[in-house]
Amino acid sequence: MSRTNPLEYAVYKGDEFLCLGTAKECATYLGVTVQTIRFMVSPTYRKRTQNSKDPLIAIKVDDE
DSSP: OSSSOOOOOEETTTTTTEEEEEEHHHHHHSSHHHHHHHHTTTTHHHHHHHSSOOOEEEEOOOOO
């Protein structure tokens, strides 16, 4: 079953907001792949970047 509305992501660098859009839109803006945006949402990525200064963080935006 596919989604009629694609998921939206908000991307931050530290506390600074960078972009909001679909994974493809955010990937194009940042110059990375769609898979990178999806990986940035994962717990593994958050654990790897928890000690970084101003890490790039992606958050899924829920429209509901």
